[in-house]
Amino acid sequence: MAIHEIIKQSIPEALRAHDEVRLRTLRSLVTAMTNEVVAKKRKPNEFLTDDEAIAVVKRAANQRKDSIEQFEKASRNDLVEPEKAELTILESYLPTLMSRDEIVPIAKAKMTELNISSKADAGKFTGALMKDLKGKADGGDVKSVVDSLLS
Numbered sequence: 598m599a600i601h602e603i604i605k606q607s608i609p610e611a612l613r614a615h616d617e618v619r620l621r622t623l624r625s626l627v628t629a630m631t632n633e634v635v636a637k638k639r640k641p642n643e644f645l646t647d648d649e650a651i652a653v654v655k656r657a658a659n660q661r662k663d664s665i666e667q668f669e670k671a672s673r674n675d676l677v678e679p680e681k682a683e684l685t686i687l688e689s690y691l692p693t694l695m696s697r698d699e700i701v702p703i704a705k706a707k708m709t710e711l712n713i714s715s716k717a718d719a720g721k722f723t724g725a726l727m728k729d730l731k732g733k734a735d736g737g738d739v740k741s742v743v744d745s746l747l748s
Contacts, residue, residue, distance in 0.1 A: 600650040600690060601630050618679065622686045629653050651691065651732060658687040695734040700742045703730065708746060716747045 604626055611620040630653050634643050645653065661684040668676040704726055707713075713722045723743045730739060 599644050600647050600654070601644040604630070604650075604690060618682045619686055622683045626654065626657055626687070626690075629657055648732070654687055654690050658684060658691065661687060692732065694738075695730065697738050697742055700730065700734050700738060701746075704739075704742050704746055713747070719743055719747055722747070 608623050633653050661680050665680045
């Protein structure tokens with residue numbers, strides 16, 4: 598079953614459980630997904646593909662992370678907790694990302710495949726690696742692995 602469908606079907610469960618945080622998060626996610634469907638010039642009752650749905654969930658998770666950071670800077674701990682709770686729910690719908698240790702062997706193989714040896718090729722190397730690891734690894738982790746291999 599598609600991620601979009603799973604999320605939509607989770608709303609009644611959250612209603613029955615009286616889980617207000619989960620309900621609020623899922624409803625906002627479904628709204629964002631419906632907006633994405635409409636933006637792609639499709640009918641509002643259609644579902645997103647898994648890749649499109651993951652992109653929407655990632656975007657929502659990043660918004661929560663940014664909000665948490667801003668609220669912490671402003672010492673608004675009363676607003677940080679609900680955002681963290683929503684972020685936890687959003688992350689449960691995202692695939693687990695590779696660790697840096699898992700990225701290193703793939704990066705080394707790609708490095709020999711592309712014959713990369715200097716920092717001048719870092720952009721090309723990072724781009725090729727991100728293309729291979731799209732959705733599987735965090736961009737910051739990939740960049741740090743590339744930097745450590747080229748230094």
